[in-house]
Amino acid sequence: MRRVGGQTWEFENKPRIIGTSSVVGPEEGEGPLAEDFDYIYDNLQIGEKTWEKAERRLFEQAAQIAIANANISKNELQYFVGGDLMNQIISSSFSARQLGVPYLGLFGACSTSMESLALASLIVDSGGGDYVLAGTSSHNCTVEKQFRFPTEYGAQKPPTAQNTVTGSGCAIISKTGSGPVVRRATIGRVMDLGIKDPYNMGAAMAPAAADTLISHFRDTGLEPGYYDLIVTGDLASVGLPIAKQLLQKEGIPMEQTEFNDCGLMIYDINTQKYVFAGGSGCGCSATVTYGHLIKRIKKGELNKVLVVATGALLSPLSYQQGETIPCIAHAVAIEREEE
Amino acid sequence: MRRVGGQTWEFENKPRIIGTSSVVGPEEGEGPLAEDFDYIYDNLQIGEKTWEKAERRLFEQAAQIAIANANISKNELQYFVGGDLMNQIISSSFSARQLGVPYLGLFGACSTSMESLALASLIVDSGGGDYVLAGTSSHNCTVEKQFRFPTEYGAQKPPTAQNTVTGSGCAIISKTGSGPVVRRATIGRVMDLGIKDPYNMGAAMAPAAADTLISHFRDTGLEPGYYDLIVTGDLASVGLPIAKQLLQKEGIPMEQTEFNDCGLMIYDINTQKYVFAGGSGCGCSATVTYGHLIKRIKKGELNKVLVVATGALLSPLSYQQGETIPCIAHAVAIEREEE
Numbered sequence: 001m002r003r004v005g006g007q008t009w010e011f012e013n014k015p016r017i018i019g020t021s022s023v024v025g026p027e028e029g030e031g032p033l034a035e036d037f038d039y040i041y042d043n044l045q046i047g048e049k050t051w052e053k054a055e056r057r058l059f060e061q062a063a064q065i066a067i068a069n070a071n072i073s074k075n076e077l078q079y080f081v082g083g084d085l086m087n088q089i090i091s092s093s094f095s096a097r098q099l100g101v102p103y104l105g106l107f108g109a110c111s112t113s114m115e116s117l118a119l120a121s122l123i124v125d126s127g128g129g130d131y132v133l134a135g136t137s138s139h140n141c142t143v144e145k146q147f148r149f150p151t152e153y154g155a156q157k158p159p160t161a162q163n164t165v166t167g168s169g170c171a172i173i174s175k176t177g178s179g180p181v182v183r184r185a186t187i188g189r190v191m192d193l194g195i196k197d198p199y200n201m202g203a204a205m206a207p208a209a210a211d212t213l214i215s216h217f218r219d220t221g222l223e224p225g226y227y228d229l230i231v232t233g234d235l236a237s238v239g240l241p242i243a244k245q246l247l248q249k250e251g252i253p254m255e256q257t258e259f260n261d262c263g264l265m266i267y268d269i270n271t272q273k274y275v276f277a278g279g280s281g282c283g284c285s286a287t288v289t290y291g292h293l294i295k296r297i298k299k300g301e302l303n304k305v306l307v308v309a310t311g312a313l314l315s316p317l318s319y320q321q322g323e324t325i326p327c328i329a330h331a332v333a334i335e336r337e338e339e
Numbered sequence: 340m341r342r343v344g345g346q347t348w349e350f351e352n353k354p355r356i357i358g359t360s361s362v363v364g365p366e367e368g369e370g371p372l373a374e375d376f377d378y379i380y381d382n383l384q385i386g387e388k389t390w391e392k393a394e395r396r397l398f399e400q401a402a403q404i405a406i407a408n409a410n411i412s413k414n415e416l417q418y419f420v421g422g423d424l425m426n427q428i429i430s431s432s433f434s435a436r437q438l439g440v441p442y443l444g445l446f447g448a449c450s451t452s453m454e455s456l457a458l459a460s461l462i463v464d465s466g467g468g469d470y471v472l473a474g475t476s477s478h479n480c481t482v483e484k485q486f487r488f489p490t491e492y493g494a495q496k497p498p499t500a501q502n503t504v505t506g507s508g509c510a511i512i513s514k515t516g517s518g519p520v521v522r523r524a525t526i527g528r529v530m531d532l533g534i535k536d537p538y539n540m541g542a543a544m545a546p547a548a549a550d551t552l553i554s555h556f557r558d559t560g561l562e563p564g565y566y567d568l569i570v571t572g573d574l575a576s577v578g579l580p581i582a583k584q585l586l587q588k589e590g591i592p593m594e595q596t597e598f599n600d601c602g603l604m605i606y607d608i609n610t611q612k613y614v615f616a617g618g619s620g621c622g623c624s625a626t627v628t629y630g631h632l633i634k635r636i637k638k639g640e641l642n643k644v645l646v647v648a649t650g651a652l653l654s655p656l657s658y659q660q661g662e663t664i665p666c667i668a669h670a671v672a673i674e675r676e677e678e
């Protein structure tokens with residue numbers, strides 16, 4: 001591994017994604033990416049008595065599917081690197097109990113999807129493990145209840161609000177085998193421009209996404225056009241234009257590449273009115289990346305993709321104490337392996 | 340880096356601890372290790388209006404002291420790897436905002452101290468960074484309020500309860516410079532033997548500590564006597580004897596080494612009756628390791644130390660939903676550099 005510039009790791013031993021999974025709920029199943037998901041639940045309960053157990057079940061199922069898709073046995077799996085949005089990341093830690101492998105728990109809010117992929121790739125690249133699972137999850141009802149109001153209350157939301165994705169995405173990273181290669185990762189800094197509104201996460205997180213993209217191009221010397229597609233995690237319809245504006249202001253030529261957002265890809269915000277500005281949650285960038293993007297890369301429709309997962313690092317308590325929202329974004333470059 | 344056995348990393352490029360810090364509260368200042376701490380507050384408020392802001396201040400101060408003790412400037416710091424016990428690890432993430440460097444947030448409950456040291460060492464060892472800060476914190480009043488009852492309620496506790504340490508410990512890991520070397524790390528698996536009582540964390544975590552120790556000796560081929568001292572994170576007076584029993588049952592010859600627990604070292608449980616079974620919290624193993632143990636290693640009183648930080652991965656919600664307590668332990672070996 002080679003460190004380039006201030007924040008970027010270039011993986012030299014080609015850690016690759018040999019198997020992925022995406023398990024989602026009914027709202028994601030109504031969205032434009034439905035065909036790409038491995039499993040779609042037609043209800044939010046998922047056969048469990050609490051929302052938290054439902055989320056855990058999604059995660060455990062996604063982990064099993066990723067292992068199966070990677071064509072390895074559970075015994076071959078060496079590490080699990082993951083996290084989620086729940087207090088004390090219980091979805092991830094209880095899934096780790098079921099998996100029974102050495103476990104590194106993370107918290108980066110919705111950026112955990114790429115934080116876990118970056119660290120899993122680092123472990124594989126440096127010889128620390130042959131098969132490492134990276135994964136994360138979110139559930140609309142666990143997250144709304146914890147961060148805002150229980151869905152059952154029917155609280156009103158402003159149009160800047162985003163809809164937490166119900167879903168879990170996992171990937172198996174390996175030194176051998178075939179699959180898209182994790183080429184580099186830019187670890188983000190915390191950015192906080194003073195936004196306090198927990199119903200406007202897109203605006204809060206946009207500067208973090210822009211900062212990480214700027215750092216990525218500065219560190220690597222690459223132009224945005226190097227990538228076929230750059231996607232942010234969950235900036236949605238409010239945040240993505242802000243990020244675009246910030247990048248334009250810095251003179252980053254984003255018109256050379258397709259630039260989109262997982263929160264806008266997973267739903268059709270024109271017909272799925274209940275999602276307001278778009279999707280959010282750890283499960284958003286994870287299921288879009290491991291469900292949709294990896295399949296497009298494998299089909300040859302995309303060759304080089306940069307996923308910039310964004311995270312809002314607030315807690316309900318920090319918000320109640322009048323704090324602003326610190327945000328972060330981690331970028332991971334996934335490329336089609338040359339034949 | 341070399342992976343040995345199922346769970347252990349051997350660092351080959353000698354990542355070393357070139358500066359540490361420990362900042363604690365009044366109860367720790369009354370304990371037997373007081374002389375080794377960098378800064379002791381005589382009150383729990385620490386000049387702030389909320390307990391959460393007080394904890395954050397401890398963490399920010401500890402980070403600054405570690406940077407100063409490492410003789411580097413803040414600009415030279417490249418990554419911050421850390422976490423804490425708060426929901427959404429706000430102490431760590433808000434400290435990351437102040438530090439302004441690329442940040443990887445972790446959650447491993449009290450095991451975060453060694454999880455962060457292991458990952459920081461991996462980053463340095465693999466060439467991913469030259470100066471990486473690993474750190475964690477806890478505050479008695481934030482943790483009691485979040486996991487059990489606000490201290491102000493004066494709720495009764497059983498004798499198996501532990502006292503959350505108010506403190507933050509940080510370390511700067513570097514490829515160059517002088518200081519104790521991080522030689523290897525064993526990443527733990529989640530263990531859950533069915534304990535549900537949040538006032539008996541020691542008993543819940545003991546099997547995780549034993550499992551990680553057994554894995555460590557199996558992976559490395561080392562005997563316990565190789566180490567001058569093996570310390571667990573925060574098993575305290577209830578958990579440590581259980582861990583000893585479990586290791587004896589497995590035939591691990593622990594009588595060859597000094598075997599203690601940070602939760603029993605930081606307080607004198609005979610005179611400091613208010614701590615019940617001993618100390619706990621992320622700050623417990625962090626301040627004992629970075630305050631006390633590193634100083635003893637530097638003085639030549641200890642040559643080889645294994646720190647096994649234990650963590651209980653429950654949340655108040657998982658407990659309320661009748662779940663048992665999944666636990667984990669990560670072990671890191673710190674050794675005196677040969678001259």
